[in-house]
Each structure stands twice: as C-alpha cells, then as structure tokens.
Amino acid sequence: MQIQVMKSKLHRVTVTEADLNYIGSVTIDEDLMDAANFIEHEKVQIVNINNGERLETYIIKGVRGSGKICLNGPAARRVSPGDLVIIISYGLMDFEEAKSFKPTVIFPKEGNKL
Template sequence: MFITLLKSKLHRVKVTQAELNYVGSITIDEDLMDAANLRENEQVHIVNNNNGERLITYVIKGERGSGIICLNGAAARKAQVGDIVIIIAYTMMTDEEARTYKPTVVFPDENNRLVNG
C-alpha cells in the first residue's frame, strides 16, 4: 500500500507574471526548482493566499536567477501579479518509507530569491 505525502514546497512566493494566452502551466525560476527538488513537467498544486484559489498544473523551467513565478494559460485567471502563492508537490511511498522521509520546504524572500542561512 502507498500513501501520498508532501514532497516539496515553495512557501509564499510572489506571482511575477500571468500569461493568459499560453498553453498552460506554471513557470518557475530554475534556482527555486532546484532548491525545492522540483522537476520540469512535474505536477504541482498551487494555493493562492490572496484569494483562496487552488489549482493543479505542471512545472515549466524558468530563467535561472530571475525570480519568475508565472501562471500560464487558464491558471492565469486564478492569480494576479503580486499575489502570494504556495507551490506544492506530492509523492507516493510505502508507509515504511514515510516513517523516515523528510520533505523539502523552501522559504524564498519577498523577491523570490533563495535566502542563505
């Protein structure tokens, strides 16, 4: 039997763009992807702290060091530039694996940059 647990989380990043006329997804700065152990095309859940919207989409690699968090396609209707969102990825594992598993949680600064320390 498998259970679903938190794999990765980018906590409280700021939406920098919303592009309605795009195929769909969320573009994330590659530095943030690496820090949060996210992969291109990986499914993620987006939670908007400003309006309560929740959606599921997939990751597109954004320019490294840019701080970009861009909701694309229909997802662009779920947030405005400046909104604070949480980006969450889940994984499945056995109960035995889950007993020692630790998720990756990243707390970027207000400009979507990694904080040293």
C-alpha cells in the first residue's frame, strides 16, 4: 500500500509579496527551496498562520538569497505581505517505508534567512 506523507516543509516563513496579476504559483527563494528539498513545479500546500487559509499551488524559483516568498495569481487574495505561512510538500511511499521516513523541516530566521 502507498500512503501520502509529509516530505518537507518551510515552517513559519514570511510572505514578502502577493502578485494578483501573475498567472499562478508561489515564488520561493532558491536557497529556501534547496534547504527544504523542494523542486520547481512541485505541488505544495500553503497554510496561512494569520488567517487559517489553506491552499495548494506549485513552486517557481525565486532569486537565490532574496528571502522571497510571493503568492501569485488567485492565491494572492488569500495572503498579505507580512503573513506567516507554512509551506508543505508531500510524497507517496510504501506504508512500511513511511514508518521510518524522516521529513525535512526548516525553521527560517527573520527575513526568511537560513
């Protein structure tokens, strides 16, 4: 049996921008992507700590070292710059493998720095 488990997450990053006129996705600083074991175009869930909103989208690379977390397109209506969010990715794996799997969890510092 395959089950879906948390693969990795960025815990409590700060939204730096919200761009309603972009076609969609979340832009994430490439340093943060590497640390959290995310790849471009990967599906993620975003949980807004400030208002409880939850949404799914996909990742696009942001400028390395910028600290950028930008919700684009319709998702921009569900966040405000300054909101704290958790960005979570999931993976499918065998049930027995999942019992010992350890996800990557990153706790960025102020300014979304590692």
